Amino acid sequence: MEKNIALSMRNVTKRFGKVVANHNVNLDVYQGEILAILGENGCGKTTLMNMIAGIYFPDEGKIFKDGQEVVIRSPKDAFNLKIGMIHQHFKLVDLFTASENIVLGVDESGRYNIKDVNSQVSQIAEKYGFHIDPHKKIYDMSVSEKQTVEIIKVLYRGADILILDEPTAVLTPQEIDRLFLVLRRMKEDGKSIIIITHKLHEVLSISDRVAILRKGEHIATVDTCDATESSLTEMMVGKKVSLDIDRSEPVNPRPRLEVTGLNCHNAEGVQVLKDISFTANSGEILGIAGIAGSGQKELLEAIAGLQPLDSGEVLFINPKKNKPVTFFHKNMHRVLELNTRDAFTDLTGNPEPFLGKNRGQIRTMINTGNILFKEDEVISLRGLSPLEIRSLGVRxxxxxxxxxxxxxxxxMDITDNMMLRSYRKGRAGFLNRKKPKELAQNIVKELEVATPGVSTPVRRLSGGNVQKILVGREIAFAPKVLMAAYPVRGLDINSSYTIYNLLNKQKKNGVAVIFVGEDLDVLLALCDRIMVINSGRITGFVDARTTTKEEVGLLMTQNHADEEMPSAENDETTEPAAFSENAEETESEPETTDTTADAPEEAEEAVSDDLSPSSQMPEDPDTAVQEDAK
Amino acid sequence: MSTITKKKGHEPLFHLTKRSSFPGWAAWIVRLLAIAVGFIVCGLVAYILIEDNKKKPQDLMEFFEKFFTSFYNGSFKLNPSASRRYNRIWEFFRDTAILQCIALAVTPAFRMRFWNIGAEGQTLMGALAAIGAAFYLGGTVPEWVLLLIMLAVALIVSSIWAVIPALFKAQWNTNETLFTLMMNYVAIYVVDFFLKIWVPTDSSLDALPHGALPVIENNYLFIILVAAALTVFTFIYLRYTKHGYEISVVGESVRTAQYSGIHVKKVIIRTMLVSGLICGLTGFLFAGKDNTITTTSIGGQGFTAIIVSWMGYFNPLMMLFSSALVTILNRGKISTDFGVKGAYEDVFVGIVLFFVIACEFFIQYKISMRKFHTATKEKEAVK
Structure with a gap:
């Protein structure tokens, strides 16, 4: 079948100062096809698309629409040429309804009639299989719904070329499937769709052809059926890249960070965390999965001392590597509690000396000095500022x-950014830039940061390089706990794998890594355990080695299905009563909290089982003491 | 393509691109050019506005010669008509020094993005305190003790005046711009109040016999040296101390500051305290220079300092140039009128400053005009 060219670019060049963002790009888009644009960060994908959408104006080159040369000076010109772009960051008015947003800025003669708009919107939705309520306000919508509004907005204006800039970055797997279904229908309808994405498997599943850009130049356009993930990556990066994440088994995991019953409200008074409890172990990567805005940010900030808590406790367990000391403890309750933290070993260093022993035997063992005590320092981080946390030696x-x-x-330049967390050290009053400079030079060298020098302002660097600087700095302080929120967001394949490798290296060094991610494939490949949260509460823990994307996806959206909550966003605006319900539910669901139980808690169960005759006793420390006093 | 029909739409006349790098010397040439263009435009405007045709020179060149001579005389030259033999060049440096001091006072706060536009009032309060000390204690204590007391009270009162808005900002996040602006008016009325007490009958306070600044060489050098020392101090404070680093971080992003463990409230209050102390020192200089006070003693320099600080990119060394430029303009404008209506003087300063500020746009951005060759090609294609 002969296909018509819908849009073509000839020798398009765009420069920003000395930087050439696009150089002599030739690109054709056919009618009724999905063209994926692939490339590393800063290779000029978005710039190229912005020139089609009228946001930038090309320095050189020509653009043809349906065989006719056109000049696109503004987004309005683009709309008149039936070209529409759905940006990564939505451009919607929160207080307006879907229809009001869709009709906003459309030049139409005649009277403004919202009813007509509503019915047209519904028609478009029906035609392509969208789900949308034209009367719904944007602030009530989930990310996916907002995206739908953006797409319909473009279709309403009659666009036959749609450009989507990373549309899947913020969606759950189920939502992505739905979006792809819609895109295929639009394709069948003869629309041309250009999609920018970093996710190779999506490119392979949705597109007809793939255009690859590298350093601003168009390398090739290939038919998707002839491409594989590795062939695409090779073209994109210019060399072969290994796409495997090397996941090692956790070595000797010990509880490092214990979070119990966290509740908190944000500045707007919305409850963003509900009864969050989990343990992060050393030498392990704990993934946190969830739809964007489910409380991931608040959770990490709460741990870091940036978010005030309503209730709950954050305990940092600082391992003492000093020699174990002999310990006589009279309070059995305390003994049992410490036992959950692997505080006791026998003389040979066996970490579970109380296994299968009853209370009397345990007491005898302690009194005869056959037990070594290695008390980890337990520091409560609750209510501390980041500075106080650091001054307590919590890394x-x-x-x-x-x-x-x-x-x-x-x-600020790279050097000054290096000392952001450490500038207080050294001579009183004056800054010492010597060490930060050395650190900056090291990071630039080791992580291959593309920068003219360490005195370049960070703002001038591309996203991937900015992230390398940030991660590099945080790792340089030899942390015991490393929390990373979306560390590869917007990063290309190469940079992403650099970051994954850094995290894995930290894990091997015994650091407790908490990784908040959005790409489920990565979460499943990188993490050891995954905690799934939705609307600020935990919906489940899964073993990353055995779980499936679908299972995690379901947990991410569980609220919607189970409680008929319209959306994650909406959830936050509902009245507090809904939250207390949620909170009660989590409390009454032991299996949710059960999954937080790690090896130590199992040990406790084992101990208390053996102590069954007096199992009610350890609950009450006073009784234990009294008993001991006899 | 053979099927080319008429091209749809026109290429825009020009579009802007950001410059990636622009050498420092070139930027300075652009700035000097901007000043030159500003002067020429001012001259033309003056020429058009001259109402008295007798005064109007016939030849434009002749006019410009007169214009620039008059401006130069105003700014620098020995004043032939003055009875006292004072040196206008010294006076120029002294005025620059005073303006630089106030600009230095607002700079730490500006670096923190705390828009303190209350330097006028803060300085005025410092001057009032110093004059008050001289008024009550003059003659009862040795002169050097009196000067120290004047300095101390000026520092205290000015810093109180500056810290009040900072406290409100830190505690309740009030708008510092409105707050500091209003504090200026309060300060003016406080001065008025004390003048009514000190000189109930007279309209103004006569120059006090005590509390004059020490004379080094002449009446000007002391102030100039103080300003030079203050410039170096502020430069080092902002660039090489932990305080300066904290100020920059808070200014860039409060979130980043919190993340890095900076106590934001403390930094806001401390920085305004520094601003207030510098204002106090300047107020002391005013008091010691004039030995009297009126509600308009500072003469709007607290506001001029804002533009000086901005034009110097909040860099104390760069600000030396901007305060000198503003002083030249302010002094020179006095002599430029040729029978033009009075307000022209301020129009003059405004026009030159406008050009200086606008030229920064051309340093930041490049303007690409519609290419001539594409236009001609287009014509050929149409043929």
């Missing part, structure tokens, strides 16, 4: 989601 590193708004200072 907690945090790679926040908002790199330039929180983790780094964009206008």
């Amino acid at each position: 907690l590193s945090f790679v926040p989601e908002d790199r330039l708004g929180m983790g780094l200072v964009g206008n």
Whole structure:
């Protein structure tokens, strides 16, 4: 079948100062096809698309629409040429309904009639299989619904070329499937769709052809049926890249961070965390999965001391590597509690000396001095500021989601950013830039940061390089706990794998790594355990080695199905009563909290089982003491 | 393509691109050019506005010659008509020094993105305190003790005036711009109040016999040296100390500051305290220079300092240039009028500053005009 060219670009070049963002790009888009655009960060994908959408104007080259040369000076020109772009960051008015947003800015003669708009919107939705309520306000919508509004907005204007910039980055697997279904229908309808994405498997499943850009140049356009993940990566990076994440078995995992019953409200008074309890173990990567905005950010900030808590406890267990000391303890309750933290060993270093012993035997063992005690330092981080946390010797590193708004200072150079967390050291009053500079040079060298030098402002670097600087700095402080929120968001394959390798290396060094991710494939391949949260509460723990994407996806959206909650976003705006219900439910569901139980808690169960005759006793420390006093 | 029909739409006349790098010397040339263009435009405007035709020179060149000579005389030259033999060049440096001091006072706060526009009032309060000390204690204590007391009370009162808005900002996140602005008016009325007490009958306070600044060489050098020392101090404070680093981080992003463990409230209050102390020192200089006070003693320099600080990119060394430029303009403008209506003087300063600020746009961005060759090609294609 002869296909018509819908849009073509000839020798398009765009420069930003000395930087050439696009160089002599030639690209054709056919009618009724899905073209994927693939490339590393900063290779000029978005710039190229912005030129089609009228946001940038090309320095050189021509653009043809349906065989006719066109000049696109503004998004309005683009719309007139029936080209529409759905940006990564939605451009919607929160207080308007779906229809109001869709009709906003459309030049139509005649009277404005919202009813007509509503019916047209419904028609479009029906035609392509969208689910949308035209009357719903944007602030009530989930990310996926907002995206739907953006797409319909473009279709409403009659676009026959749609450009989607990373549309799947914020969606759950189920939502992605639904989106792809819609895209295929649009394709059948003769629309041309250009999709930018970093996820190779999506490219392979949805697109007809793939255009690969590298360093601003168009390398090739291949038919998807002839491509594989590795062939695409090779073209994209310019060399062969291994796409396997090397996941090792956790070595000697011990509880490092214990979080119990966290509840907190954000500045707007919305409860964002509900009864969160989990344990992060050393030498293990704990993944946190969830739809964007489910409380991941608040959870990490709460641990880091940036988010005030309503209730709950955050305990940091600082392992003491000193020689174990002989310990006589009279309080059996305390003994049992400490036992859950592997505080006791026998003289040979066996970590479970009380296994299968009853209370009397345990007491005898302690009194005869056959037990070694290695008390880990337990530090409560609750209510402490980041500074206080550090001054207690807690080496907690945090790679926040908002790199330039929180983790780094964009206008400062790399050296000055290195000392953001450590500048207080050294001579009183004056800054010492010598060590930070050395650190900056090391990071630039080891992580292959592309920068003119260490005195370049961080803002000038591309996303991947910014992230390397941030992660590099946080790792340089030899953390015991490393929390990373979306560390590969917006990063290309190569940079992403650099970050995964860094996290894995930390894990091997015995660091407790907490990884908040959005790409389920990565979560499943990188993590040891995955905690799934939805609307601020835990919906389950899974073993990353045995679980499936579908299982995690279901847990991510469990609320919607089980409790008929319209959406994650909506959840936050509902009245507090809904939350107390949720909270009660989590309390009454032992299996949810049960999954938090790690080896130590199992040990406790084992002990208390053996102590069954007096099992009610250990619950009450006073009785235990009294008994001992006799 | 053979099927080319008429091209749809026109290429835009020009579009902007951000420059990736622009050498420092070139930027300075652009700035100097901007000043030159500003002057020429001012001259033309003045020429058009001259109402008295007798005064109007016939030749434009002749006019410009007169314009620049008059401006130069105003800024620098020995004043031939003055009875006292004071040196206008020294005076120029002294005025620059005073403006630089106030600009230095607002700079730490500006670096923190705390828009303190209350330097006028803070300085005025410092001057009032110093004059008050001289008024009550003058003659009862040795002169150097009096000066120290004047300095101390000026520092205290100014820093109180500066810290009040900072406390409100830190505690309740009030808008510092409105707050500091309003504090200026309060300060003016406080001065008015004390003047009514000190000189109930007279309209103004006569120059006090005590509390004059020490004379080094002449009446000007002391102030100039103080300003130079203060410039170096502020430069080092902002660039090489932990305090300066904290100020920059808080200014860039409060979230980042919290993340890095900086006590944001403390930094806000401390930085405004530094601002207030510098204002106090400047107020002391005013008091020691004039030995009297009026509600308009500072003469709007607290506001001029804001633009000086901005034009110097909040860098104390760069600000030396901007405060000198503003002082030249302010002094020179006095002599430029040729029978033009009075307000022209301020229009003059405004026009030159406008050009200086606007030229920064051309340093940041490059303007690409519609290419001529594409236009000609287009024509050929149409043929």
